[in-house]
Amino acid sequence: MSDPCFSVVIPAAGIGKRVGADIPKQYLTVLDSTIIEHTLKPFIEHADIQRVVVSVSEDDQWFAHLKVATHPKLTVVKGGKERVDSVLSALKALPETDYVLVHDAARPCIQSSDIDKLMAHARETNSGAMLAYRVRDTMKRSDQFNHIKKTVDRENLWHALTPQMFNNKQLIDAISGVQQQHLITDEASAIELAGGQVTIIEGRSDNLKVTQSEDLLLAEFYLSKFNSLVKEKI
Ligand SMILES: Nc1ccn([C@@H]2O[C@H](COP(=O)(O)OP(=O)(O)OP(=O)(O)O)[C@@H](O)[C@H]2O)c(=O)n1
Ligand SMILES: C[C@](O)(CO)[C@H](O)COP(=O)(O)O
Numbered sequence: 213m214s215d216p217c218f219s220v221v222i223p224a225a226g227i228g229k230r231v232g233a234d235i236p237k238q239y240l241t242v243l244d245s246t247i248i249e250h251t252l253k254p255f256i257e258h259a260d261i262q263r264v265v266v267s268v269s270e271d272d273q274w275f276a277h278l279k280v281a282t283h284p285k286l287t288v289v290k291g292g293k294e295r296v297d298s299v300l301s302a303l304k305a306l307p308e309t310d311y312v313l314v315h316d317a318a319r320p321c322i323q324s325s326d327i328d329k330l331m332a333h334a335r336e337t338n339s340g341a342m343l344a345y346r347v348r349d350t351m352k353r354s355d356q357f358n359h360i361k362k363t364v365d366r367e368n369l370w371h372a373l374t375p376q377m378f379n380n381k382q383l384i385d386a387i388s389g390v391q392q393q394h395l396i397t398d399e400a401s402a403i404e405l406a407g408g409q410v411t412i413i414e415g416r417s418d419n420l421k422v423t424q425s426e427d428l429l430l431a432e433f434y435l436s437k438f439n440s441l442v443k444e445k446i
Contacts, residue, residue, distance in 0.1 A: 216310035216334055219262050219380070220255045221302040224248055224317030225269040225291020231425050238317040239274040240422075242432045243439070247422060250320035250435060252280055254327060255313075261327075265305050266317070267291035267298035296387060296396040303384050311340065312383060313375035314399050318422045321434045322375070326415045330377045333413055340378035342400045343415030344370035372398050373415050382408070 228237030238248040248266075255264050265287045268275045275281055275288060289305045291298030299314055306312060311334050315322060326343055333341045351364040376399040378386075383399055386406035396402050400410045418434045420427055 215260075216331075216338075217262055217308075218260055218311050218313060218331060218334075218377075219306050219309040220264045220375070221299055221306070221312055221314045222248075222251065222255075222264065222266045222317050223291060223295050223298040223302065223314070224275070225267045225272070225298040226295065226318070227269070228318070228422075230423050231428070233425075235274065236269075236272075237422050240428065242320065242428060243435050246274075246278065247320045247431070248275070248317045249278060249280055250431075251315065251317050251322065252286075254322055254324045255315070256280065256283055256285055258324060258327060260331060261285070261313075262309065263287060263306060265289060265302040267302045294396075296391055296402070299399065300384065300387050300391075303380060303387075306380055309380050310334070311377050312380045313377045314383075315375040316421055319374055319419055320422065320431055321416075321438070322419050323416055323438070326413075326419060327375065329413050329415070330375060333411065334377060337411075339409075339411065340376075340382070340403070341411040341413045342376035342398070343373040343419065344412045345373060345415055345417040345419075346370055370412055371417070372400065373419050374398070376400050378403060 224238050231237040239246050255261050264285050267289050269291050289301050292301055347366045347369040351366050352360050353362045353364050354360050386402040390402055390405040394405055403410050422431055
């Protein structure tokens with residue numbers, strides 16, 4: 213059987229309201245480059261990834277100025293109102309591909325070892341999957357007054373990560389079929405709602421999403437550690 217073809221979609225059309233900076237969080241600089249440049253690097257450099265499609269907002273003033281913007285692997289499309297709209301717009305711009313890996317621009321600490329785990333799963337099982345890591349803490353469900361209603365069993369409970377990898381056409385059909393009736397915050401939920409089976413691949417918990425301002429410090433810490441590990445190996 214021939215090796216499957218992999219492409220990547222990077223939704224980057226958000227405004228980063230929760231970080232509260234004066235520019236969208238993906239364009240903030242951490243160490244030597246912007247968050248989105250850190251995010252794109254392992255995908256652009258990956259030999260088995262054919263194309264990378266980035267969705268940016270209609271009034272984006274930053275992406276075109278990045279060095280990576282002219283990379284031959286890259287296509288830029290207009291994103292939409294919600295993350296799911298930005299993902300769909302990018303999926304529709306992809307040429308024929310067996311698998312698409314959807315990864316948040318706001319997750320700059322993604323390691324190529326986790327990308328390889330997803331690809332190995334596709335090669336072995338001929339099916340999609342998503343990264344996640346196990347919930348470690350005691351989990352509480354409260355009401356709107358922060359009064360605890362329940363301690364939730366943490367067994368088999370996971371934090372959803374990206375990349376999430378599916379067949380391109382299956383994902384377009386799933387999102388198109390369910391997005392009017394449901395709030396879709398990740399690709400797996402569209403597949404689940406459309407009746408598909410999604411497998412979790414255990415990923416690294418340092419693949420954090422920069423969501424609040426304090427996540428910037430953590431991202432900087434992890435990226436500098438990764439850099440020094442690479443230098444040690446050289
Ligand atoms: N309309 C949107 C909204 C979000 N995203 C992208 O989806 C990813 C994950 O979303 P999130 O962390 O929620 O980003 P924001 O929407 O920018 O954050 P906030 O909700 O704090 O405004 C980010 O890379 C973001 O740029 C997108 O492409 N299009
Ligand atoms: C896709 C995602 O990053 C998985 O954790 C997440 O769902 C993005 O949306 P959120 O609104 O920031 O949870």
